Structures are given as C-alpha cells and as structure tokens.
Amino acid sequence: MNWKREMQLLETRRQFFGKGARGLSVAALASLMGTDAAAAPTGGLTGLPHFAAKAKRVIWLHQSGGPSQLDLFDYKPQLKKYHGSELPGSVRMGQRITGMTSGQASFPCAASMFKFEQVGKAGMWMSELIPHHKKIADDITLVKSVHTDAINHDPAITFIQSGSQQPGRPSIGSWVSYGLGSETQELPAFVVLLSQQNSINADQPLFSRLWGAGFLPSRYQGVRLRSGKDPVLYLADPSGIDREGRREMLDALQALNKIREEAYHDPEIDTRIQQYEMAYKMQTSVPELTDLSKEPASTFALYGEDARKPGTYAANCLLARRLVERGVRFVQLYHKGWDQHNNLPRDLALQCKASDQGAAALVQDLKQRGMLDDTLVVWGGEFGRTVYCQGKLTETDYGRDHHPRNFAMWMAGGGLKRGFQMGETDDYSYNIVSDPVHIHDIQATLLHCLGVDHKRLTYKFQGRWFRLTDVHGNVVKPLLA
C-alpha cells in the first residue's frame, strides 16, 4: 500500500468534509472518513434502516419464464384422476388467459408426470426434478400461494422486479442500494448476474430496466457482472498498459484535477478524483472476486463441477456468495428458459438439472459460513403455469401456459422461519385456497427483513412520493422468524 497516497486521499476526504457538505448524512460522512471498507455503509439514507435489520443483503435468484409449480412444489396427487379431462368451468371461473391458449378448443388437465416426495420437518413436497433442494427443506420458507397481476412475461417480470407492470419504476435492487447504501467501496452495491441458458428454448429476453434505476439517480442501477475478460464493462486496462503504467497516468490525472479543484472549489472535482481511485481499486478487486481458482475442492463438490465454467448458473451462485462476502448489498441473478409452453417434461428437467444444485448449494454454503443469518436468498419466477395443457397432451408430453393466479417461491435466511411453508391451492393448483401472498407482499417482507418499512422508503418524482410497493403490500408476518 502506498501510504503517502492513502494519506492524500484521506486528506481529500477531510477537505470535502470541511467544505460545503451541509446536510450530509452521518453515515455518508463516516464513510468518507473511514478507511475500512466494511466499517460503515456509504451513501444510504439518513434514518435507515428504520428498525433492526435481520438481513443485511439479498441474493435474488430469478427463474425467468415462470417455473411450473405443478411439477416442482405444488403436489396434486388428485390430478391423476382428472388427467386428460377438461378443466371444470367452476375452477377456471372465466379468468382471463393469454392469447396463446385463448383460441384452444379444449383445456385438458395435465397431471405432473414427475414423482414427488415429502421432505424436511415441515413435510414439503418436492419433485424428483430438484433432488438437491430436498437437502435445504429445513432451511427455506416455501410459499405456494404467491400471486401476481400480470399474465405475460414483460409486464410480470417488470412487476416483480419494480412493483409496477409498466416500465419506468426503479428496480428492487436499486431501491435497496438507494436506501441502504453500500458496504463496500471496491464493488458496486447492486450487481447483476445473467446465467447462460441451458435449455434449447431461447425465447426469454431480459431488459436492462429490470435492474435499472427508473427515476432514481442512475448511479443506483445494477451493474452487470459478466463472465469473460471484462467482468465489469471496460474493467481491464487496454492491451499495452500495465498496472504501473496505469498508476503513473492516474497520478498525473489526479494531480491535474487537484489543481483545477483548488481554483474552482467545485466539490464535484473531488468526487471525480475519488471515483477514479475506486475504479482503480475495482480493477484489482473484481478479478480477485471472479477468480475461482483458489476455491477449495469442497466448494465444487458442493456447487457441482458446473461451477468451474464461468457463466453457468452454478458458477453464478458461487459468485453471488463471493459478492455478498465482500459487502455487496444486492445480487440479482437471472436464469432464462423456464417458459415451458411445450415439451415441458424434457425442458423443465434440463432447467432443473442446470440450476437445482447451485441454488441448494448457495443456501448450504451461506449456512456453513454463518452468513445465512443475515443474508436473504429468494428463489422464484414471475408467475406459475397452468394445470391445463397447452398444445397436445400425450402420455409423455405436455406444455403449460402462464398462470398468474398462484405459484411457488421460496426464501431463505435473515429474518425468516426455516423449514416452514404456507399457502394452499385447490386440487388443480389453479386458485389459492388459503394465505394468498401478493408480489407487493413479498417485496414488503423482503424490505422488512432488511430493516426497512416499505411505506417509508420513498422517492419524490413528478410530485409524488413513490415506493417499491406502490400503495399496496403487507409484510407477511407468519413468514418471519
């Protein structure tokens, strides 16, 4: 470490503290003064958290496309009886369906062709597609009665990630980093991981708005961490510039900017000097983060050999753990390909094969490191799938359309019960029978675990105090430990 430069930087911070910093939050000042990255959060709002936080950070595993609750968690043995027979009107009750099946002449029920088993102290049903999940049954809270307002991907995924079906609102990760700030000065507070697709169905697009900052200042948007040479865009020095050469350039640049600052007294110049230092640090900290070569063999035994391949779901789960270890506040992982309109038995099996072990390993790994107590892991898609078959129902094949009326999600860790399940659906997994949990409730509960009152995390835009949960949402108390 170059002590002289560290002292200079500290001096820069002190000067900033001394100048024009009226109204700065105590936390912000503390971080400007601090040298220990993990000691104090940077840039959060004064007064947050609103109450003691159970969880400090979040890893959200989004299974994009809408995993079939009927083939994974919501076991309906009675359906075998109804297999191939028409979904009764008394169950469907004229609810709207998508344009993909609204023209279908019949709506035959399709029972899951997979074997289910009851596991854990709560007796959760899980199918043979997710054997690794069975190991974490006593660590997770399973909600089988989640429901959403949207019926197609774009609005539904926008809804679960931003609280509104229409684009324009900040994503949940940007709300959290806006409210709680960062616990690291070397990595972004909100990191996004896109997992490579394993399924052959490549029709699940994602949108940068899903990790965008909406009307919040754009610095709160998620930063995509990619596999390959530049995990963060433009991270690597250009060919032909080594670290020493870069440092030489930076030292000259900072000295020039300092001269300007002394003449113009614009705090923005100081800030820029600091941003360049942070960028320099990221150039070391990010490659160190993404370098999995020092992980012991036991890690790969847990996550599977897939985790050695950058960009796989398993590798990203491992990376998520490494990110939260380093103080990243919100890790948003996406896994495309859960949209089984047809060939469900084959394609869903592929999706599960690619993700089951990684997701379960992440929970186990956090637990063995003692981090599950203050980390929240969320698993789920943007909606569920219909009991009725889309396309041709055969002995070995069926497809399912989008179903917003009920689906399954699980959460684990900080502040939540373990080995707990709630919510029941009818015999067709078509309607909720007890304990409905709306997407806004999930969002409110997540914020609650982070010590944030979802009604009080607001931002004024176009004259209105907006919040993640719009004007809705209730904390789901039975889920809390």
Add this chain to the structure above:
Amino acid sequence: MIPRTTLAILLAGLPALFAADAKGIDFNRDIRPILSDNCFACHGPDDTTRMAGIRLDTKEGALAALTPGKPETSRIYLRIAHADPKRRMPPPSTGRTLTAPQIELIQKWIAGGADWKMHWSYEKPERLPFPVTKDKKWARNAIDHFVLARLEQEKLAPSPEADRITLLRRVSFDLTGLPPTPAEIDAFVKDKSANAYEKQVDRLLASPHYGERMAMPWLDQARYADTHGFHIDSHRDMWPWRDWVIRAFNSNMPFDRFTVEQLAGDLLPNATVDQKIASGFNRNHMINYEGGAIPEEYLVEYVADRTETTSTVWMAMTMTCARCHDHKYDPLKQKDYYRMFAFFNGVKEKGLDGRDGNADPFLRLPSGEQQKVLDDLVARINSREAELSDEKVKPAQQQWEKQRLALLEYAAPAGLREGLLAHYEMDGTVNDHSGAYRHAQVLRGEPASVLTSVGKASSFSTPSHLSLAKVDLGQEFTIAAWLTQGHHEPQTVLQQPGRLNVWWDASEPLPHLRRGAHLHVETPGMHLRTRDRLVQNDQYHVAILHSAAGGLAIRVNGQAVPVVREAETSVTKREAGALAIGQEDDSEERNGFRGRMADLRVYRRVLTETELRYLAVEHRISHMLSVPAKQRPKELTQRLREHYLTHVAPSQTQAAWADLRALRELKALLEDAIPNTMVMSEMDTPRDSFVLARGDYRNHGEKVTPNVPAVLPPLAANAKPDRLALARWLVDPSHPLTARVAVNRYWQNYFGIGIVKSSENFGTQGDPPSHPELLNWLATEFLRTNWDVKAMQRLIVTSATYRQSSRTTPAIVERDPENRLLSHMSRFRLPAEIVRDNALAVSGLLNRKIGGQSTYPYQPSGIWEEISRGEIFSAQVYKESQGEDLYRRGMYWFWKRTAPPTSLSTFDAPDREKCVARRSVTNTPLQALVLLNDPAYVEAARVLAQSVLSEAGSDTAKRLALAFRKVTGRAPEANEMKILTELATKQMARYARDTKGAAALIAIGASPADKRFPAPELAAWTNVATVLLNMDEAITKE
C-alpha cells in the same frame, strides 16, 4: 462518493433557500408547498379520499379551516401545532411531519391575513417591468436585471465575465454540442470588435450542428429509440422523424408550429409529407409484440403513454397521477385524465404490432428517384396483370384443366414402379405400397395425417424415429419424398448406417421473419449440401440420386440446385443397417425428425428426368386437379394458376407471366430499400373512450369525449375536439403553462437546473421558481417574438448571467451549493453523447454527417445477445458498423431500449422507455473505466496523439501545449506543464523498454496507426492524451 444529485437529495429536506430571509411570506413560494406535500393527500382535490371534509387546496376550503389574522383559533394551526402527538397533524401513519420552521411559517401566514393565491403555474404569466438594481452597468439584457436584483437582495455580487476561451468553449458545447477548434478560438480572441461574442453566437446558431444539439434533449422527451421496446424489442425506423426535428431546429421553426406539426401534423389541411413525418412524435412510444399479450391492454398503454408524454413535455403536468383516481395534489379529476386520453385514442393502430419493422400506421418515404422507378414498376405490373387477368387467362386454363383431368389416370410414366424397393405414401399411415409389404415401424413420435398441396402427408410434431425397410441400396439408387422441415433445431431426415445420412442443419433467420436450413446428404466418400437454405415450413420435393459412377445429386422440386461439397463425410462404408427416418435419441448434433413427409420412394435405379418431373410436378398437379374447383383452397388455386402460366400457357402468355414475376420481385426489393416512418393517422370512427376504474383496461366506467382539464382555459369554442384543436390550444397565448415550460427547459440546458428545478412538474408538488418574475418575462418574450426559438437561445447565451466565470469560493458553495441564485456560471459534466463527441472531435475522428439511419459504434460483444430474445426477430444481434460510421455522433448510436448504448448509459443517458425531461448527472467509477479503457476513447487518444506529433514537431513542450490546447482550448499553466512533462518522460521510458506493449496499445481501434511514428513514442503520447481526455475539465462545461 457524494455526487451532486445525492447532495441535492440530502439538501431537499432543508427549508427553501429562499424562504430564510424573505421579507414577506409568499403563499405560492412558502406556504402551498408545505400544504401540498403534507396535507393534500387527505385534504386535497381527490373527493373520494378526503378526510373530515376538510379541503386545503382551494381558497374556500382553507378559509373554512382557519380564521385570517388569528392562528390561535384556526383549526389548521391548532392541529399542526398540537401538543399531543396523537392529535397532531399530519398523523404518523402518513410518514410525514412538519418541522418547527414550517409550523412557524404557517402561523405567520395566518397571522398576516392568510393571503391566498391560485397555484402560480395555472395563472397566465404576467410581464413585469425590470426590477431596479443598484449596479447599473452589469446587465446586458432583460435576464440580467432579474438575476442581479435577486443577487443584490441576497447581498451577493455576480462573477466577472469568463475569459474568451472558456466562453467560446461553453457556448459552442451549448449550441452545437461540439468543442471550438483552435482556429475558431484564435479568431475570437483576436476579434476586438464590441460585438465579437455576439458574432460567435450568430455563427453557432447558424451551424447545422445547432439542430443536433437542440434535438438531443428533445429525443429524451420524445422517448425516441430505434427499437420497439417491451418483450421482443425489435428494430423500428423513426430516424426520418429525428431528421425532421434537426431540420426544424435548424430552420428555426417557431415553437407553435413545431408543436402543432408534431402533435397533429397529419390533421393539418393538405398535410405535407414533412408534416406527417412530424406527427410521428407520438408514435415514439414502445410497442409490444409479446406472444400471448392481450391487444386491448396495450392499446390502452400506448394511449396512456401519449397522454403522459404530451402533458409532461408541453405542460409539465403529472397527468398520469389521475389515471387511477383523482389527482392527490393538483386540481385534476380522473375524468380530466380520460378526456385528454380520448384525444389520442383514435389512431389506426393495433394492440400488438411491430413484428417486422414499423407498426401501422406508417408512411413510406421514397426518394424522388425511387418514386419514379416505383411508379414505373407499378405501371408495368398493372399492365402485365391486365394482360394476365382472369378474363383473359381463365378460359384457356379451364380448358387445359379439363384435358389434364381426363389424363389423370395416364399421367404416370410407364415403368415408374420399376426398381421400386419401398414406397411409403406417408398419409398418416406407415404402410409400404411397393408390393413388398415392408411396412415401417414407428419407434418414437406419432405421425398425424395432414392435408397438403400434394395430398395427405404424415406430420411429426415431436422428434421422431421410424424404422423402414432393410433394403440394399446398391450402387444406383434414388430416394424421393415431399419434405417439410418443421423445427429450427438440426435433425436427421433419413439414414442408413454405413450407406447414407440425410439431415437438416440448424435453421437460421432469413429476411422477413423466415428461417431456413441447408439439406445435407452424406454417403461414404461424399458429403453435399444445398448452397441455399430451404425455408422452414415450406414443402419441397427432394430427390437424392446416386449413380453407379459414384455421382451424387440433389434435386429440389425436380430441378438441379447449386450444391456445396463439404470436406468430410461422417458415413463410413460398412454393412448396411435398416433405412430409417429420424433417429433414436436426440444427440448433441441432431435430433429426431420433426416436420412433414409424403410419398417417400426408394428406387434401385436412377430415375429419368420425366419420372422426376412427374413426381415433383405432375403428380402434384394431378392431386390438385382431383380436388373439385369449388372446394379447392386458395393456395391450390393459386398454385394451379402459376403452374399453368409457367408451363402450359401459350408462349406469349408464359413470357408475360415471367416478366410479371420479375417485376414483382424488383418491386419487393425496391420497397425493402425505401425507408418508412411511423406517423399518426385517425380512424374513420375513433374508439370510444371511458374512464377506466383503477386505470385498468378491463374496467370501463363513464364514457368520455376529448376535452382539456377544467383548471385550464377551454378549447377554442368552434373547434372540433381533436388532436389539432389540442395542439392549437397548447400554443394559444392564453395558455398559462406552455411557454413557461418551454423556456424553463431551455434554461435547464444552459444552467443545469431550470428556474423551476422540477422541469417535469409545474404542479403544486413541483419546486417553486427561483426567479418567478424572470420566468414570466421570458415566457411573455417567447410569445412576443412569435415563439422564435433561436432568438430565445440567443437572448439567454448573450446575457451577462450566462457569460459569468464558473469559478467559485468555498463560501459561495456553502451558501448556495446548487447555484440557484446564479452568482456565477454553473459548471457540470457534459451530457453522455457530448462526452463522446468531444473526444472524437478533438482527435479529429468525428464524422460530422448529419441525420440518417442510426449506427453501431464499438460495444463489448454480447451486450445485446445475452439478454435479447433472439430467433428470427431483428435488432437481437449487434453488428458493429464499419469505417466512418463508427465515428458518427453519439445521438445517432442505435438505441435499443432493453439494452441502450453501454457507454452512454454509464453517463446517465436514459433507456428511452419513457419520456424523460431531466437527466440525472452522476459521477461514478464506471465512468472512469469507460474513459480510460473503452476502445473508442483509447483510439481517440491515439489519433489525437498522432495529430499532435505531426503538427508540433519533436519538442515535448510544444507537443504538450498543443495537445492541451486541443482538449481544453487553453494553454497549460506551468504547474500543469510540469506534471505532464514528467508523465510524458516516464511513459516514453516505459515504452522504450516495452515495445511489444507499445505495439499492442496503438493497434487498438479500427483506424490504422500512423506508421510515421515509432510505436513506443506514439504509445507514450497516446497515454498522455488519455490523461488529458480524462481531466475533469475535458468533460466539463466550464
């Protein structure tokens, strides 16, 4: 770590800067914001949620809850100052609390008589005389009187004028988005005339780049993009509209015309093409084509977007707050919202559209030349079509049909069954009709019988495998069948281990949303594939011929087609297995067969031309004719006609038909080349509009007709209430908002913050104006000059206020961190596009071409592909531009909404999904990474270094001075020179040791490195240039 925006947020909770020592209390400035933010949600305009019957947003309501002059008996005051926290207003459940100074202000206001005014922005701006100032010399124009009066009131003085270099750089960025050249700076510095600066301003206002600069913020407001957004996010063409905007600014189109043409150009009498293009403003919203989405839902969203955008852009009204219920703060009823909505609800559009290019309605824009050719083609097509009309062709065709029908039984060539090893009609069954009874066996999948143009076929919807006869193909054979490729994955069609493998490779996108794959045929020693892709889902007759001499040929529809010979074959000769369709398991290479097959024949000989033609052509004709004319589907009728015209008709008719086909192909090619742009166009009968409960498209309430909000002046009495009336109403001089909103946005472009900071919201929850009289004066001036846009820009940039230095003192920063009082010029980072344009411009790389299609500069690979939907849609794969197009201005970067240009987003460019009136300005480490490492900037630095080395000779000091001047406009100071000299020396030494590194560095970018300079020298100076381009000053408008 504390960017300006965060500071602003942190400071937002403090009492208004201006309230502190204001002499009198101003209701609109001091009181209404407190009431609005804390009380209106329950005691405001929304009738349905009003508590205790108390209403504080109207004079009558407020007076019912207070006694002027007597705070101690006024209900409002008693409740906000109540000792009991449970009874104190606002209640804790709202999350809002009043500060002691706010309570005191209200107390003083009531004590002073509770003066009530209408919210300032709904009243027509009043033009007041200039205030009197002590300093009589400083002011240059009207603006300065207002600014100076305020400064004097605050006991502050304005700053001295900026030096000429700074001033020219500032005004050049502001009016053109480009830095001044050293020659332009020299000319200005040397010009001693009194109006030297004004001359520069006039030069810049006349520059064609002025229109580009003015268009940039307009594109954010208009949510311009090059893709449709939402789920598929495929390509659209709205750049002709963008070109229109640039032209409109350059020709100084008055703002009222600019407004009317964009909102209702299509409705103007005898609308010109340009006016129709302009109306595309309200087609820039996102358009959905997600499979399964419900059209009605999106029709409502499009109209809602237009309502929101129009209200924000022209009136800074938050209309959307009244979409689900009455507005909580401003006097807008839910019904007001749907009346505005109704203006935009008559567009001839579909709920789901944009599958392939622009969505209806759109306008084709042929060039004069294209139009001429097109007219000519259409005329020739019409005349050929007349020649080939049913009237003229049908009698002879019917005659032929009759004759041919009579021949049906005899059509098959004699001996067609000779050497027939197996024959599967594939009509849904798998029986062998060769006479050998070698029936096939379905091992996987399920054939369904479907009717096609060749009769029945077997359709396999899942990967399938059928075992056929175990036949010895021998040295000579023919395999023929009707074949349809039913899936994009690679798949096996036919195989016989040790002898033959026929398969489709992966099908890839073709133009017009089609896909296609190559057909491969492998035998021991030979591997052929079709040169062209056969279209997926189309039915082809395929014949594979193998002659004794070892020749292998592929016939498609009876014709020889071009083939490519592949180097390797996977078939090794060994004892032949059974012939099979598809394969047993899906492998990594290929899956089982999916698609359709009919009339599969296996021969122990090579068929003759006549036989092949019979199978591929005549056989089908026979089938088609066997369907009685009245029952023939359109497709069969069409095919028969084409067959007749191509093969049977008299030679003159055949020639006319060949000509018509060629002409049609030409027309299709030409139409693909003609740009088109989306426009507004009204339905003959507009859709009915309803109040939608909770804003949901399914909940129709009261029916409404188009009208404007009741709080604003009414529409012109005799006007038909349509978009044209709405547009004219917006620019009527009686409208209280339009002019102020427009001039405020101009102000924001120059000073970073508008006179009303919340430039998107002039409602009660918006920020009060820092200089209300100035805002009003500018608005009335805008009207007085008949909305002269250039004159308004000129007025602002020639003011003494604008010409001030941006140097500050710590005391001023402390006192007025956002510079709302304008005691100096605000300095802030350049907008995203201009950060890039500047680097390209100073290096000399910039391509200054104006307008046209968007381009694809350098972008790290995979940015689109990782998230996009892929498949056959457009704009899913990023194809980097070549040559000059790499260096176009940032505003022409192809804007994909779900993955906007990477390095522009990093510098706060919005995603363009929604109207944005104000960008955030952040300062982040990711920006440092872009400027240091993005190849675009590394290349710009290298090219800048090249120009310095070639212009400044070998002297380090001269080189540094020139480089510094190119980047900042000014000469470096001694202390700056010292730092840079040291850097240059060190970098030279570094690359003298590391020549490999030097070569690598200067190889970055598409433009070749200048060979005149040794690599180590150029590399060192590239890094010096990088440092200069990264200086805060380089990316800041001083």
